[in-house]
Amino acid sequence: MTGDTTGRHLAVPPKIEFRNVDLHYFSTKGETHAVSDMNFTVNKGEFISIVGQSGCGKSTLLSLLCGLMQSTSGQVLIDGKPVKGPSPQVGFMLQHDSLFEWRTILENALLGPEIRGMDMPAARARAERILTNYGLGQFLHHRPTQLSGGMRQRAALGRTMCMEPDILLLDEPFSALDFQTRMSISEEIGEIIRREGKTAILVTHDIPEAIAMADRVIVLSPRPGRLKNIHDITFPSLGEVRPGCMAVRDAEEFKDYFHTIWTEMESDG
Amino acid sequence: MADTTPNATPSVAYQNWAARQGRARRKVIVGRLLLLLGFLALWEYAPRNGMVNPMLTSYPSAVWDGFWDLIAQGKLGLHIGVTLMEVMISFAIAMILGTAIAICLWLSPMLERVLDPFLVVLNALPKIALVPIFYIWLGPTGSIYAVAIAVALFITILMLYTGFNQSDPNKIKLAKTLGAGQVQILTKVILPGNVHTFMATLKANVGLSLVGVIVGEFQASKAGLGYLIVYGSQIFRMDMVMAAIVILSLISVGIYLIVQKAEAILTR
Numbered sequence: 001m002t003g004d005t006t007g008r009h010l011a012v013p014p015k016i017e018f019r020n021v022d023l024h025y026f027s028t029k030g031e032t033h034a035v036s037d038m039n040f041t042v043n044k045g046e047f048i049s050i051v052g053q054s055g056c057g058k059s060t061l062l063s064l065l066c067g068l069m070q071s072t073s074g075q076v077l078i079d080g081k082p083v084k085g086p087s088p089q090v091g092f093m094l095q096h097d098s099l100f101e102w103r104t105i106l107e108n109a110l111l112g113p114e115i116r117g118m119d120m121p122a123a124r125a126r127a128e129r130i131l132t133n134y135g136l137g138q139f140l141h142h143r144p145t146q147l148s149g150g151m152r153q154r155a156a157l158g159r160t161m162c163m164e165p166d167i168l169l170l171d172e173p174f175s176a177l178d179f180q181t182r183m184s185i186s187e188e189i190g191e192i193i194r195r196e197g198k199t200a201i202l203v204t205h206d207i208p209e210a211i212a213m214a215d216r217v218i219v220l221s222p223r224p225g226r227l228k229n230i231h232d233i234t235f236p237s238l239g240e241v242r243p244g245c246m247a248v249r250d251a252e253e254f255k256d257y258f259h260t261i262w263t264e265m266e267s268d269g
Numbered sequence: 270m271a272d273t274t275p276n277a278t279p280s281v282a283y284q285n286w287a288a289r290q291g292r293a294r295r296k297v298i299v300g301r302l303l304l305l306l307g308f309l310a311l312w313e314y315a316p317r318n319g320m321v322n323p324m325l326t327s328y329p330s331a332v333w334d335g336f337w338d339l340i341a342q343g344k345l346g347l348h349i350g351v352t353l354m355e356v357m358i359s360f361a362i363a364m365i366l367g368t369a370i371a372i373c374l375w376l377s378p379m380l381e382r383v384l385d386p387f388l389v390v391l392n393a394l395p396k397i398a399l400v401p402i403f404y405i406w407l408g409p410t411g412s413i414y415a416v417a418i419a420v421a422l423f424i425t426i427l428m429l430y431t432g433f434n435q436s437d438p439n440k441i442k443l444a445k446t447l448g449a450g451q452v453q454i455l456t457k458v459i460l461p462g463n464v465h466t467f468m469a470t471l472k473a474n475v476g477l478s479l480v481g482v483i484v485g486e487f488q489a490s491k492a493g494l495g496y497l498i499v500y501g502s503q504i505f506r507m508d509m510v511m512a513a514i515v516i517l518s519l520i521s522v523g524i525y526l527i528v529q530k531a532e533a534i535l536t537r
Contacts, residue, residue: 046283085448092446096439111457112447226448257419 003199007016008125012081014041015167016065021074023060033263034060036224038074042199044166047190049202050218053265057225058203065201066078066092088116091165093173097156099144105131105155106140106162112163134192150181157189160197168193168200174209186213187245207265211257212245229264233257248265306411327507332515335508339497349516351493352482356524359417360478364471367425370505374426375459376451392423396481400488409489416488417481421474432466433459468532475524483517494520498500 021038024031031171037059042048050058063069064076068084076083078090099108106127113123126127131140134154144152153173160168174182190213193200204210211233219228235242235251247253279287309329316323323331339345374381396419403412403419440458451458486495494513501509 068442068445086446086447090446092443094439094443094446098437098439098443100440100458100461102464111444114455115444115449116452178466 015044015046015076015079016042017075017077017080018061018064019065019075019077021071021199023057023069023078025070033224035071036226038219038227040227040230042201042241044199046216047193047196047200047214048216049101049201049204049214049217050220051204051207051210051261051265052220052225052228053222054205056220058220059171060225062201062203064090066090066165066169071085074109083120084122088112088163089162089165090126090169091163092169092172093156093160095172095175097098097144097152097173097176098181099152099155101144104141105136105158108144108155109159109162116163121248123130126157127162130161133143134158148179148181150185152191153181153185154188157192161192166198168198170200170202170204171206173202178234182209183246190245193224205262207258208249208254209245211246211254217257219233219261231257231261273341324505325507327511332511333353333475333506335506336354336512336515339509339512343491345516348494348497348513349520350491351490352486352495352517354494354521355413355417355482355485356478356520359414359481360421360474362414363418363474365423367422367470368429370426371429371433372455374430376455381430388423388426392427396420397484400484403485412488413485413490413493414451416485417478420481421477424477425470425474427468428465429466432463436462464536465532468528468535471528471531472525475531476521479517479521479524515523 011064012024018038018040021035023033023035025034026032050061050213052058060069064071065078065083067083067087067090078087085091099105103111106124109127109131110120110123113116113120113127128137128140131137134157136151136155136158139147139155144155147155156173170189174186176183182263186209200209202213214233217231219231219234221228235248235253237252238248242248292304313328313330314324315321316326316328327335339348374384396416399419400412403415407415436459440462441454444454444458446516482493483495483498486493487499490496494517497513498503498510501507501513
């Protein structure tokens with residue numbers, strides 16, 4: 001910290017912290033232990049991927065972070081403060097773009113500001129600028145049905161970014177796309193997130209995608225989801241500056257990371 | 270991008286295809302006209318040649334005369350007007366009330382769970398059976414509205430509520446992540462996402478309100494097309510009865526077309 005003349009060093013809390021988080025679901029069928037003793041932190045500007053088998057509670061972690069549900073015990077903290085409910089600070093991208101087909105692309109991007117009662121002219125200008133940056137300038141007044149899958153997902157990112165979140169939660173946002181679109185869109189969106197210095201958590205089934213996009217990969221065990229391992233993802237062979245998601249797939253280290261994480265996930269049986 | 274812009278200069282194959290489409294369309298229209306004319310011709314021919322009793326069936330030219338007869342009496346406008354007004358008012362009340370109740374049920378799952386069996390029973394109950402009771406309670410005019418509303422109300426509630434409940438859960442989740450509360454989910458997701466359900470309900474109710482009104486008029490009324498039908502049958506003027514029925518079907522088609530037009534505008 002600069003300008004701290006008192007010599008007192010304030011500890012900056014991590015951007016995100018899971019502290020002894022436990023979650024049980026209740027339903028008429030009974031009780032499910034979904035997440036067990038979850039502990040990890042994410043620093044500002046970091047990109048984290050979470051992988052694990054189906055039903056291991058990956059998506060649940062994002063719902064907890066977004067405040068859509070509350071943990072049974074333990075704490076989920078953002079900037080050192082417990083998460084109470086959805087906040088504009090946290091943007092959530094879901095597997096389905098969920099664009100409202102009765103709204104234009106621009107109106108879709110303005111959904112968040114409308115709900116939050118933000119200053120609409122400012123939000124409109126921001127939405128137009130963001131969507132134009134994402135290559136949708138020609139399509140502001142088009143309906144979602146007139147757009148391709150990749151463009152729809154970029155529009156969904158625009159809707160999320162219009163709230164100016166500093167944390168992005170990505171719940172398999174690329175899995176509904178065809179392979180080619182998936183590769184180019186994940187590269188594009190990963191680049192946008194890094195350029196804008198957002199903190200991001202990606203939940204995915206796709207191990208290569210998890211490695212290609214992230215600074216660290218978290219591996220979860222099957223239900224109840226426990227933290228199994230955390231891998232730092234670096235590519236020394238590619239030099240100081242990390243290249244895009246596409247280029248790292250060719251790195252020597254990539255195969256090793258894939259093999260390690262794959263084996264770890266398989267070993268649960 | 271899904272590029273579906275047609276070629277600027279259509280190929281010969283395309284022109285042939287378009288021509289075939291046009292011929293098929295014309296065949297359908299001609300088929301419909303032939304069916305209608307055939308039916309009218311048979312209806313005219315059979316009674317006139319003693320194959321059926323004209324007292325029982327009447328025939329198109331007599332219905333046409335009966336129609337002009339009604340106009341000459343100067344009462345047809347009144348009958349149509351009365352029935353139309355009854356239909357419009359009960360249709361509107363059933364829609365507004367039904368929508369309001371469906372919204373309340375969606376907002377309060379507890380209320381919905383409590384009321385569910387009662388709604389199911391009320392919806393399944395043939396409302397026509399209530400006509401005599403409505404007549405005793407509400408008198409001749411009130412009972413017409415009551416039947417028409419009762420016939421349309423419960424199906425409105427159930428159709429809309431079902432539509433609300435089938436709204437895309439992903440859109441609801443998304444709205445929640447953006448901070449929407451229950452009322453905002455209703456106004457931003459549920460209602461705009463159910464314009465089609467609303468229109469389907471409107472279309473169903475056009476017919477149902479008409480049924481309710483006509484049955485109500487059968488029980489007791491001084492005017493209206495239902496009155497005309499009952500009165501005509503009592504004095505054995507089948508031409509008058511048939512004319513009233515034809516007018517009735519034209520009215521129901523007319524209202525249906527208006528609703529369809531409204532749907533086209535609203536769901537552009």
